Amino acid sequence: MAQKTKVKQFIVNELLFGNESLLTSDDQSFLKTGVLDSSGLLELITFIENTFGITVNDDELVPENLDSLDNVEKFILHKATA
Template identity: 45%
Template sequence: MIDDIRTPIRAFIVENFLFGDESQPLPDDMSLIDNDLVDSTGILELVGFIEKEFGLKVEDREIVPANLDSLARIVAYIDGKRAH
């Protein structure tokens, strides 16, 4: 179940923030913000993708690094939202 979240999120990040370059490392726990992969606009693009791809509503108060700063955190956030 986690892979059905991780795979499209990873593909979105690679395509939109790494410009399709799959040779760059993208460990699950790597900070997207600290490693300059996403900025505030990128976070909003990511939120839009999550809402569309997974049919979830991301509340403004949920747009924080604890939920969206790494692949692992994004997957955990989406999995938690699905569970509710």
């Protein structure tokens, strides 16, 4: 849960410039709802790697891992235990 909050904070502060209302639920698709564009996505990945000490491989750059707060959390937990 802590991970999810940190990721959410990063997205809201750095990519949405404080506009929390654009991120309404934890299963909301970042791309379909315009929360992230491709460069925002790369900033998110860099943040995840730096903050949680994990490495995201190229073949892991898929929506199932990164396209909502729920997916990101699942992915971080999976990487931490892998």
